[in-house]
Amino acid sequence: MARAGKAPARSKGAAVAVTRPSDALSREQRIALYRYMRLTRVLEERLVALYRQTKVVGGLFRSLGQEADAVGSAFALEQRDVLSPLIRNLGAMLVKGATPLEVLRQYMAKGNSPTRGRELNIHFGDTETRNFIGQISHLGDMVPVMAGVTLSFRLRGEERVGLVYIGDGATSTGAFHEGINFAAVQRCPLVVIVENNGYAYSTPTNKQTAAKQFVDKAIGYGIVGVQADGNDVLAVYDVTKEAVDRARRGEGVTLVELMTYRRKGHAEHDNQSYQPVREIERWAEENDPIDRYVKVLRDTQGVTDDELAAIEADIVALVDSATDEADASPMPEPTDALVGVYADPAIVPPLWFRESVRSAVDANERAQGWGTYDG
Amino acid sequence: MNARKGGARMTGERTYLEAIRDAMDEEMARDPNVLLLGEDIGAFGGAFKVTDGLMAKYGESRVIDTPISEAGIVGAAAGAAHMGMRPIVELQFIDFISCAYDMLTNYVATARYRAFLPCPMVVRGPSGGYVRGGPFHSQNPEAAFLHTPGLKIVYPSTAADAKGLMKAAVRDDDCVLFFEHKYLYRRVKEVMPAGDHVVPIGKARLAREGTDVSIITYAATVWRALEAAELLQSEYGISVEVLDLRSLLPLDDEAIEATVRKTNRLLIVHEDTRTGGIAGEITARVSETCFDWLDAPILRVTAADVPLPYSPPLEDYVLPQTSDIVRAVRRLAAY
Numbered sequence: 001m002a003r004a005g006k007a008p009a010r011s012k013g014a015a016v017a018v019t020r021p022s023d024a025l026s027r028e029q030r031i032a033l034y035r036y037m038r039l040t041r042v043l044e045e046r047l048v049a050l051y052r053q054t055k056v057v058g059g060l061f062r063s064l065g066q067e068a069d070a071v072g073s074a075f076a077l078e079q080r081d082v083l084s085p086l087i088r089n090l091g092a093m094l095v096k097g098a099t100p101l102e103v104l105r106q107y108m109a110k111g112n113s114p115t116r117g118r119e120l121n122i123h124f125g126d127t128e129t130r131n132f133i134g135q136i137s138h139l140g141d142m143v144p145v146m147a148g149v150t151l152s153f154r155l156r157g158e159e160r161v162g163l164v165y166i167g168d169g170a171t172s173t174g175a176f177h178e179g180i181n182f183a184a185v186q187r188c189p190l191v192v193i194v195e196n197n198g199y200a201y202s203t204p205t206n207k208q209t210a211a212k213q214f215v216d217k218a219i220g221y222g223i224v225g226v227q228a229d230g231n232d233v234l235a236v237y238d239v240t241k242e243a244v245d246r247a248r249r250g251e252g253v254t255l256v257e258l259m260t261y262r263r264k265g266h267a268e269h270d271n272q273s274y275q276p277v278r279e280i281e282r283w284a285e286e287n288d289p290i291d292r293y294v295k296v297l298r299d300t301q302g303v304t305d306d307e308l309a310a311i312e313a314d315i316v317a318l319v320d321s322a323t324d325e326a327d328a329s330p331m332p333e334p335t336d337a338l339v340g341v342y343a344d345p346a347i348v349p350p351l352w353f354r355e356s357v358r359s360a361v362d363a364n365e366r367a368q369g370w371g372t373y374d375g
Numbered sequence: 376m377n378a379r380k381g382g383a384r385m386t387g388e389r390t391y392l393e394a395i396r397d398a399m400d401e402e403m404a405r406d407p408n409v410l411l412l413g414e415d416i417g418a419f420g421g422a423f424k425v426t427d428g429l430m431a432k433y434g435e436s437r438v439i440d441t442p443i444s445e446a447g448i449v450g451a452a453a454g455a456a457h458m459g460m461r462p463i464v465e466l467q468f469i470d471f472i473s474c475a476y477d478m479l480t481n482y483v484a485t486a487r488y489r490a491f492l493p494c495p496m497v498v499r500g501p502s503g504g505y506v507r508g509g510p511f512h513s514q515n516p517e518a519a520f521l522h523t524p525g526l527k528i529v530y531p532s533t534a535a536d537a538k539g540l541m542k543a544a545v546r547d548d549d550c551v552l553f554f555e556h557k558y559l560y561r562r563v564k565e566v567m568p569a570g571d572h573v574v575p576i577g578k579a580r581l582a583r584e585g586t587d588v589s590i591i592t593y594a595a596t597v598w599r600a601l602e603a604a605e606l607l608q609s610e611y612g613i614s615v616e617v618l619d620l621r622s623l624l625p626l627d628d629e630a631i632e633a634t635v636r637k638t639n640r641l642l643i644v645h646e647d648t649r650t651g652g653i654a655g656e657i658t659a660r661v662s663e664t665c666f667d668w669l670d671a672p673i674l675r676v677t678a679a680d681v682p683l684p685y686s687p688p689l690e691d692y693v694l695p696q697t698s699d700i701v702r703a704v705r706r707l708a709a710y
Contacts, residue, residue, distance in 0.1 A: 119489045127457060127492065134490050138481050144447045145482065148454025148462075155410070155436050155460075175477070178447030185442055341488050341524050343548035345625075348524075 021076075021241035022234040027301050031311070033075060033233050034297060037067040037290050039315050040091035043100050046319050047107055051268055055327065057109040058120050063088040065231070065263035066197055068289030071095055072236030073193055073258070076244045077163055082149050083132040084142045084164040088195065088262070090122055092165070097130035098122075100319050104326035111332035139170035143179030143192065150188035150247075161247045163191045163240070169200020171217065172208055180253065184221045189247035191240060192255050195230065197262035202274040218255040230258030231289040234296065261287070380563050380598060389567050392560040394534040395499070396425055397567070398541035399463060403433055406461060409545055410437045412448050413465030422467050423501055423560060445474035449498060453483050453550075456496045461545055466500035469554060470514040483550045484525030497544045499553035502530070503595055503646055504678075504694055506558055509685035515594075515647040515678075520552055521624055521656065527576055528624040530554040532597035534565045536621055539574030547576060556595045563598075579627035581634075585616035588704050589634040591657060592644040593620040596695055600644055603700035613708045623653055628660060635661055639670040640707040644695055649677040671710035676703050 025033075044062050051060045063070060070091030074083055077096070085092045090103065105113035106124055114124035115134075125134035133149070135142050146164035153160040166176055171194060183190045194214040198205060211217060218225025224246065228239040236258060243254035261283045265272045272280065297303040338348040350357075379388070389397060403409045411426055417440040420427030430438035441448050445466060452462035466472050472479070479498065486492040504513035520526050527549060531537040537555065544551035582597055583604050590600045597619045604615035618634050620627065635641050641661060643654035654675040661673060679693045 115489055115491075123489070125490055125492070133457065133492070136482055136485070136489075138477055141450060141478060141482050144444075144450025144478065145454040145457075147447065148451030148456070149458055150454075151451055152455040152458035152460050155455075175446050175450065178442070178444035179450060181442055182444055182447040182451055186439070340491070342527070343487065343493070 020234070020238045021245075022237050025237070029075075030297065030301055031303065031307070033071055033237070034290070034293055034303075035311050035315065036071040036075070036091055036095050037233065037293065038311065039094055039100070039318070040067045040071065041290065042315050042319050043094075043103060044090065046323060047104070048268065050104075050107070050323070056107045058107075060107070060268040061087040061121060061266075062264035062268065063090055065283055065288065066195065066260045067091045068233035068293065069193075069195055069230035069236055069258045069260045072233040073163065073165075073240040073256075075237050076240035077161065079129075079131065081131060081161045081163065081244070082127070082146070084135065084146045084149075084162065085122065085132060086135055086139075086142075086165045086167060086195070087122065088167075088197070089165055093122060093132055096132045097126070098124075098132070100322040101325055104322050105329055108326055108329070109331065110326060110329040111336070112329050116336060117332035138175070139167060140173030140175030140179070142166075143176050144182060145179075146190055147179045147183035147186070147188050150183065150190040151186055153189055154187065154250075159248055161189045161191065161244050163193065163244070165193045165195055167200060168194060168196045168198070168205045168214060169203060169208055171214055180221055180223075180255070183253045184223045187250070187252040189250070190253045191243040191247055192253060193240070194255060194257045195260060196257055197230075197260045199262050199266075199275070201266040201270070204274075213257060215255060215257040221253070221255070223253040223255055224251075225255045225257070227257040227259065230260030231287050231292060233289060233293050260289075379565055384564060385566070387566045388564045389534055389538075390561050390564040391531075391534040391537050391555070392423065392425055393564075394538035394567065395541050395555060396427065396429070398538040398545070399426070400429060400432070401571075402461075402542055402545040403429070403437060406545075408459055409461045409463065410439065410455070411463050411465065412439045412441055412452055414441055414443055414448075414467050416440060416465050421465060423557065425501075425555075426465065445471050446478045449475040449478040450482065452496045452498075453478065453486065453494050456494045456550075457486070457492050461495050463497040463499060463545065466498065468512050468514075469500035469502040469516060470511045472498065472500065472516055472552075473519070476519070479520065479526065479550070479552075480523045484523045486525075487549060488525060493548055494550050495548045496550050497541070497553050498550065499541075499544075499555060501557035501560070502554040503556040503558055504683050504690060505595060505646075507685060507687060507690060508557075508683075510682040513683045513690075515554070515645070517552070517554055517623055518647055518652050521653055525549070526624060527551045527622070528554070529576055529622050530556070530594045531574075531621055532556070532559065532563075532582075532594050532619050534563050535568055535572065536574050536580065536619075538567060539572045540576065540621065542571070542573045543576050546573070551576065554594065558595045559598075574621065577622045577625045577627055579630035580619045580621050581616070581630070582619040583615065583617040585614040585638065587614040587638055588640040588642060588707050589616045589618060589638040590642045590644055590700065590704070591618045591620065591631060591634070593623065594646060596644045596646050599695060599697045600700055602697045603704065606697070606701055607704055611705065611708075613704060615704060626657065626660070628664070631657060631661065632664055635665045636668045639668055640710065641669070641671075641673045642676060642700070642703050642707055643673065644676045644700055646678055646694060648680050649675060650680050652677055671707050674703050674707060676700055
């Protein structure tokens with residue numbers, strides 16, 4: 001089923017308010033939204049370059065065309081609130097305080113990356129100060145986890161909120177159902193955002209669900225459901241902020257469906273052969289979230305070319321210096337692999353054949369050029 | 376043995392089941408972050424009444440009745456644990472732990488390693504057979520988790536160990552799978568050790584000293600091994616040592632090696648099925664570290680490799696019995 005390049009109308013389910021939450025955003029905050037979206041795109045483009053230079057270890061995942069959905073939603077949270085991002089929510093993580101340096105070190109498998117080289121890409125978090133929790137690859141699992149995170153907020157009387165993303169594909173998992181139902185029954189202060197970008201890897205949404213729209217699923221859980229144009233950053237902010245406010249007031253879970261489109265493949269290696277001809281181009285030409293928002297900023301905030309150029313220069317300088325620093329960062333010490341499976345014991349003893357061997361490759365072998373042993 | 380099996384209750388004795396409840400009660404009183412999650416555990420007190428009275432004492436916010444969602448409950452416990460809570464999840468029967476296998480092995484077990492996220496939680500439930508429960512209310516799925524770094528597994532056989540290990544599990548900073556043998560729930564009882572009784576995870580218990588043959592086992596088959604040991608001593612003059620593992624992950628390698636080096640003959644007994652069971656792992660370890668001390672091959676008495684059937688003649692045929700242990704020990708002693 002081909003998806004139209006037009007943005008859907010703002011949902012009937014969304015609160016019809018005379019004032020929108022985004023009306024309260026300052027000019028500075030509105031520019032920050034733009035900056036986070038551009039930073040997401042520039043950083044991902046840098047990662048593509050590094051991927052092609054084979055400096056990225058493993059796969060690369062883009063959020064091209066979905067930056068508004070990630071940035072606008074995360075912008076509705078406070079620092080104390082906990083965010084649970086997915087692979088296409090780099091923008092949300094940047095809003096929460098993740099840095100380009102952390103992201104680059106992660107993708108380059110460096111020893112001083114946030115996971116010390118244990119996990120890939122943007123699977124990382126920080127529950128100490130910035131409050132975001134890294135996902136695992138088993139999609140849907142973060143929904144029950146965030147139900148528990150937010151259950152703890154309710155039990156302790158903390159006025160904190162959780163936000164978890166789920167793709168259109170992962171709404172088909174049992175974990176999604178169990179988690180959102182648990183959170184609904186327990187009236188957890190949780191916002192569940194279904195990012196409907198049209199595809200789960202190659203599978204279109206009409207093979208994922210017989211429901212007309214994902215927002216309809218809210219009815220079955222007895223929770224509020226709203227839908228918004230995921231490529232309109234202010235609309236995303238509005239629906240998420242309303243959901244966050246409801247959660248903070250103790251009114252439980254909201255399911256938010258954001259309509260967007262995945263313009264790149266599942267990962268960089270995916271040739272997107274399954275996407276209809278011209279579909280990607282139409283979304284790029286007619287419904288790019290950044291292009292749309294630049295027009296809004298010019299029309300309503302009088303943002304000038306000079307201002308945009310200054311932001312761009314700042315972002316590029318930031319990503320440049322982060323790239324240099326990440327590139328120069330050391331790879332992990334091999335034996336760090338044995339540390340921290342448990343709190344106690346803190347270290348796993350090396351296997352006997354690795355005792356006093358610090359590397360998997362010893363003097364009689366060559367790390368590169370297997371099969372050319374010439375000892 | 377200080378624990379008693381069956382018979383009338385003496386003053387101050389607590390059953391295996393009550394010991395688990397006492398431990399949770401004491402831990403909830405000690406630490407306000409401890410909370411219980413599970414199906415029918417609140418006012419109803421749980422299918423086996425393990426949590427009976429705890430909701431009345433601690434309220435609905437600390438004893439939480441959940442939907443039938445094992446993955447959801449375990450996942451929610453993990454999220455709460457990240458935030459500093461110490462959840463204890465009851466699975467109504469441990470057979471349903473497979474519904475949460477993904478959450479436990481992919482999410483919970485890796486949290487500390489991949490993300491430095493603490494995940495202090497206990498997943499507990501009635502386990503095991505000899506109760507005519509059939510294929511889905513009798514399982515011993517511990518070996519399925521032995522293979523997952525990041526989890527800890529305990530499986531007590533006595534009431535005192537049930538209490539002490541539960542307290543250790545609640546206080547542990549990682550996820551502990553706490554297997555409770557439902558055959559022992561009300562059959563095993565003893566007077567609890569005084570004070571704050573904590574049994575360290577990872578330490579086996581010498582259940583009986585002997586010199587001729589070692590039996591390594593855990594949970595309900597500890598009692599069958601002890602019964603066999605009595606019989607072997609009185610009928611055949613064979614002195615049997617019985618090591619109750621108590622903790623399966625980590626295994627107490629020191630205690631395992633010590634008993635093998637002492638008797639030079641090893642029988643491993645477990646109620647779980649044979650192929651891929653814990654006995655295989657113990658056998659491999661002993662062959663790597665104690666080969667020179669062995670005077671006989673390592674033997675296993677386990678359940679047959681079949682789903683556990685319901686009808687008494689079938690279940691009795693499949694599960695390890697005292698007579699099987701006697702036969703195996705005599706074979707080892709004759710080497």
